[in-house]
Amino acid sequence: MSVNTLPSLATLPPYVFSELERRKHAARALGHEFCDLGIGSPDQPTPPAVLDALRIAATGSVTNAYPPFRGGERLLTAATNFMASRFGVEFAPHREAVVLAGSKEGIAEMLAALCGPGDVVLAPSLSYPVYVRAPQMHGARVHLVPMDPANRWQLDLASIPADVLSRARVLIANYPNNPTGAVTTVEDLSELVEFSRRHNLVLMHDLAYSELSFDGHVAPSVFEVPGAKEVAVEFHSCSKSFNMAGMRVGFVVGRADALDALLAYRSNVGYGVSMPIQHAAAYALDNVRVLTAPIVAEYQHRRNALYDALRDGGWDVTPPQAAMYAWLPLPDGMEAWDAVQRVLMEGRVMVTPGLAFGEAGSRWFRLSLVAPAADLRAAAARIVSVLGNVPAGVR
Ligand SMILES: Cc1ncc(COP(=O)(O)O)c(C=O)c1O
Structure with a gap:
């Protein structure tokens, strides 16, 4: 038996973040440990x-x-x-x-x-x-x-x-x-x-x-x-x-x-x-000034660590000037969910497929800067080794 819901609610397309949750639980159930950079939920404490x-x-x-x-x-x-x-x-x-x-x-x-x-x-x-x-x-x-x-x-x-x-x-x-x-x-x-x-x-x-x-x-x-x-x-x-x-x-x-x-x-x-x-x-x-200064400095440090590691791996990418994400292109020919699954199972990093933000994101994926710099550096190196080279010059 199931409840009747609003027709507009019932016909909404699946929520990509729910599918990500499902994959995360499935990976954990198999005993996999991974670095979760999927959802942009702050990991640092409230001041x-x-x-x-x-x-x-x-x-x-x-x-x-x-x-x-x-x-x-x-x-x-x-x-x-x-x-x-x-x-x-x-x-x-x-x-x-x-x-x-x-x-x-x-x-x-x-x-x-x-x-x-x-x-x-x-x-x-x-x-x-x-x-x-x-x-x-x-x-x-x-x-x-x-x-x-x-x-x-x-x-x-x-x-x-x-x-x-x-x-x-x-x-x-x-x-x-x-x-x-x-x-x-x-x-x-x-x-x-x-x-x-x-x-x-x-x-x-x-x-x-x-x-x-x-x-x-x-x-x-x-x-x-x-x-x-x-x-x-x-x-x-x-x-x-x-x-x-x-x-x-x-x-x-x-x-x-x-x-x-x-x-x-x-x-x-x-x-x-x-x-x-x-x-x-x-x-x-x-x-605001006093409280945000250390938070912003930490995100900038993390961003630098992540992008340095991606560039060391040969990726031609430019760091963003704001927010708390890395928006990165997928290699040519790789399907979005395949890439996410391979990065999760082989690279032990949870990322968000760009599709979560609309079809226009289907050739991209997103990392949230919600782990310490050392973890981000290590995660970036594993992502590079799983995905190989991204299209040259794509920002
Ligand atoms: C662009 C954008 N707007 C709004 C929000 C939601 O913020 P809040 O926690 O204030 O609901 C987010 C959260 O990730 C966001 O990325």
């Missing part, structure tokens, strides 16, 4: 001072009542102060900001609030899966906008057909990008803003990796583009910047009517975010 803030808040009088839908004063203020000091843009805490139980959840809630049958969502051809699955669950169609590797993986907006554009409600962008590690500029973002304004789209910018940049790169906010508040919302996360993925907290800022839609949706299905967690997030944002 102790953030945990202290959580503990202190949890023993105060903030856990008896339901938390407010939009967010508590403390985190709304910390989030808008962060936007002002980091990007130079002011937001009204009670009109232009909402606290989220993770940016993934917030993105899904906003898409649910904005899109339904007959609508089109414009998502990157390499997408963090919620961009595609949330609209599909609500009966909206997704049009994948090609990301062009020859143009720094930026979105090819000119390729979107006019009949698709006329039904489009939302454009999603994500820089620094998961999975490619690509970065963007204020000029690139201003094209997205202009395009969204011209076609009456809500621009949803996912800035989950805002603080994880290397070699002096500083990731811009879409709100550094003048007038962006009229079209855009931007999702921020504490998960990666502060190793707080397990606390589930982030925030969204921007266009007030889109945030109202999100709140209307949220108030019908849930409540605000746990208050002690909001206090921990507020502490983290108030101390």
Whole structure:
């Protein structure tokens, strides 16, 4: 006997990360030990001072009542102060900001609030899966906008057909990008803003990796583009910047009517975010520079170790300037799942096939920098020996 589910839920294509889990368990059941670089879940601890803030808040009088839908004063203020000091843009805490139980959840809630049958969502051809699955669950169609590797993986907006554009409600962008590690500029973002304004789209910018940049790169906010508040919302996360993925907290800022839609949706299905967690997030944002410096340094060290080992193995690859991934091409002629399975069983490394982010990733695979540098170096050497040479010059 099985339950009846929503038709849209039942017809979603299989989730690649579930298949990865299945393969992982199968390998473990055979007694294999491996280095798991599949999912991008932080392996480093949450900063102790953030945990202290959580503990202190949890023993105060903030856990008896339901938390407010939009967010508590403390985190709304910390989030808008962060936007002002980091990007130079002011937001009204009670009109232009909402606290989220993770940016993934917030993105899904906003898409649910904005899109339904007959609508089109414009998502990157390499997408963090919620961009595609949330609209599909609500009966909206997704049009994948090609990301062009020859143009720094930026979105090819000119390729979107006019009949698709006329039904489009939302454009999603994500820089620094998961999975490619690509970065963007204020000029690139201003094209997205202009395009969204011209076609009456809500621009949803996912800035989950805002603080994880290397070699002096500083990731811009879409709100550094003048007038962006009229079209855009931007999702921020504490998960990666502060190793707080397990606390589930982030925030969204921007266009007030889109945030109202999100709140209307949220108030019908849930409540605000746990208050002690909001206090921990507020502490983290108030101390962003001090807390993120060692985390970023560690990711940069890991990235260097991994790419040095790949280059020592003869791979012609360029390290990404941001995020926490290596996005690497598969050798010519090797099928994606075959490659993943061989790397797992022969190389003892779990990687993610690029397919997890859409068909456009079928010739690529992703490694997460979630192990110490020495382990990454050793994993890279084993991957090179299993896969041999990758296509020359592919970045
Ligand atoms: C691009 C992107 N957006 C959002 C998220 C989810 O972040 P959160 O933990 O805030 O839900 C991730 C997590 O990997 C991500 O890669």
